[in-house]
Amino acid sequence: MASTRLTEIGTEISPVTRQVTQEKINLFEDCGILHHANIHTNPEVAKRRLGTSYPIASGRMSITYASEALRKFFGPEAFNHTGVLNLKFLRPVKHGDAITVKGLVSNTQEQDGGTRVFVDLWCENQSGDKTAVGTASALVLRG
Amino acid sequence: MAESTRKLFDYNEVQIGEELGSYEYELTQEMLDKFRQAMDDPEAVFATLAVKHDATAFQMVYDDQTGGVNAGNEVEFFNPPIPGKKIKVTGRVVDKYWRRDKPYFVIEATAVDEDGRLIEKMRTYQMKKPDEVGKKWHPQG
Numbered sequence: 001m002a003s004t005r006l007t008e009i010g011t012e013i014s015p016v017t018r019q020v021t022q023e024k025i026n027l028f029e030d031c032g033i034l035h036h037a038n039i040h041t042n043p044e045v046a047k048r049r050l051g052t053s054y055p056i057a058s059g060r061m062s063i064t065y066a067s068e069a070l071r072k073f074f075g076p077e078a079f080n081h082t083g084v085l086n087l088k089f090l091r092p093v094k095h096g097d098a099i100t101v102k103g104l105v106s107n108t109q110e111q112d113g114g115t116r117v118f119v120d121l122w123c124e125n126q127s128g129d130k131t132a133v134g135t136a137s138a139l140v141l142r143g
Numbered sequence: 144m145a146e147s148t149r150k151l152f153d154y155n156e157v158q159i160g161e162e163l164g165s166y167e168y169e170l171t172q173e174m175l176d177k178f179r180q181a182m183d184d185p186e187a188v189f190a191t192l193a194v195k196h197d198a199t200a201f202q203m204v205y206d207d208q209t210g211g212v213n214a215g216n217e218v219e220f221f222n223p224p225i226p227g228k229k230i231k232v233t234g235r236v237v238d239k240y241w242r243r244d245k246p247y248f249v250i251e252a253t254a255v256d257e258d259g260r261l262i263e264k265m266r267t268y269q270m271k272k273p274d275e276v277g278k279k280w281h282p283q284g
Contacts, residue, residue: 018182018183019183024181024182024183025181027177027178027180027181028178028181028182028193029193030177030181031174031177031178031181031190031193031194032193032194032195032199033168033194033199034199034202034203039210039212039273047277049209049210049273049274050212050273050274050276050277051274051276051277051278052276052277052280056276058193058195058213059213059214059215059216060192060193060195060213060216061181061182063192063216063218064182064184064187064189064192064193065182067187067189067192067218067220068182068184068186068187071186076186076188079220080188080189080220080222080223081220081221081222082220083219083220084217084218084219084220085216085217085218085220086215086216086217086218087215087216088214088215088268089212089213089214089215091280092276092280134215
């Protein structure tokens with residue numbers, strides 16, 4: 001059911017904060033089906049390819065953090081079946097960072113069966129620097 | 144992955160619209176558990192995000208000696224994957240372009256499970272000049 005809160009422009013989504021560790025990054029990478037050293041898991045590969053002295057977290061971890069925040073905001077039935085999420089990555093995320101996903105309802109659009117609710121969202125690190133920005137939406141069903 | 148059958152990636156040669164083919168894998172409960180642990184989210188369901196469908200499709204076809212950096216992702220969620228089901232992924236090259244003197248390369252993949260349920264569509268914007276990251280974000284000490 002489309003609650004007023006969900007469809008009201010300016011409504012904030014509840015922030016989600018996650019501590020990024022190399023152990024978590026390695027676990028994430030280990031979920032894949034191709035297993036090889038990469039810029040996320042291996043400092044030497046990161047140094048050779050990126051020129052950094054540290055591996056960086058996959059942007060898909062930020063996508064997943066954002067998905068969690070949006071799933072909690074819209075509810076799993078809406079977000080897991082109609083969710084759309086776009087993120088542009090602005091700066092590296094690495095071990096020791098604490099990433100917080102924040103967002104605001106920016107627009108709504110009536111569609112068959114409900115209201116598509118659009119959210120402007122971003123990820124910040126512990127210094128308040130934006131690491132990613134983007135938009136998301138989900139279909140909120142009519143009651 | 145059969146190393147010997149992969150093509151050497153050449154940005155100038157790859158064609159927009161090129162099919163990256165299909166592959167199948169089983170999304171196991173162990174993968175889902177590991178994904179949830181990695182994300183500190185016991186209710187996370189799209190462990191497929193960590194499989195990186197589009198990038199995996201690309202890596203199965205190409206040997207990319209340059210590498211790339213993920214500049215952005217677009218994802219559409221349709222149905223949560225069910226552990227124990229096979230997932231079929233089909234990938235393709237969507238676009239390539241230069242922006243601010245950097246080459247970008249866009250790939251996408253669609254995932255469907257063995258029952259024909261659409262799971263997700265993922266698109267990745269890769270910047271194929273990864274050493275730019277170190278130049279811009281070199282660690283301070």
